[in-house]
Amino acid sequence: MFIFSYRVLILGASGGVGTFAVQLVKAWGAHVTAVCSHDASTLMKKLGADDVIDYKSGNLEQQLKTLPLFDFILDSVGGSTERWALDLLKKWSGATYVTLVTPFLINMDKLGVADGMLQTGVxxxxxxxxxxxxxxxxxxxxxxxxxxxxxxxxxxxxxxxVQPVIQEVFPFSEVPKAFLKLEEGHARGKTVIDVINKK
Known part of the structure; x- marks a missing residue:
């Protein structure tokens, strides 16, 4: 459990992991800043986010730099965010950046198991x-x-x-359609496959 002054930043907050993380760290007592698009801001507030930042409304890095520093960052976006997000953390206080976007599987696919694990470790x-x-x-x-x-x-x-956020439920017969939906990105919670009612 955190105390309320513990500040958490969640990048990619409107997806399946993000919607869960917002609720979880809020239940633990943290101050939560959620980054998502404007059309997800109402959902973020409903889930308990204290601050919601629209990444489309200007330079995200500059917007976040106007806020107090964070104790913890959860990054489900990756890419360029890793280059600047760590500068938003409180230094020498145990602050932590955790990314969900790692090259682990890519390394394994490219280099094989042994070399892929070695490259990942390095x-x-x-x-x-x-x-x-x-x-x-x-x-x-x-x-x-x-x-x-x-x-x-x-x-x-x-x-x-904590409540599950489900964007859409597909029957098992429409698995390909569900994957196409996932590939569109900009999820609002999880996409679910119903394996019981297969029609």
Missing amino acids: TIGSKTVKHLLKGVHYRWAFFMPSGPSLDEIAQLVDSGK
Whole structure:
């Protein structure tokens, strides 16, 4: 759990992971700044975001630099954001940047298992050390099962503090259509495949 002064920035807040993260860190007591397009701002406020920044309304980096520094950044966008987002963190305070966009699978596909893992290890190691010397922590998110964490999430869902955001449900027979929808980007929560009602 955080205290309210703990500031969290979520880049790509309107997608499946982002909508969940906004609610989760808000339930833990953090101040949440969500970055999304203007048409998702109402959803972000409904989910509990304290501040909503429209990345289309001007230079995002400059907009965020006008705000107080952050303790934690969750980046589900990647790309150019990694070059400047770490400068938005409080230095020498344990502040952490976590990206969901890693080259792990790309390296494995390009170089094979052994060389891909080696290249990935070198990349994460060098970035971790580089940013640690600047006073912030740099991490890649990897997912693993955790019973206690799932229990905590179940309690938050049961209490109504976290609600799944579902953009659209497709029957199993329309899986290709669901993938096309995902490829369009700009998701608002998750796209779901109904495997029980297959029609």
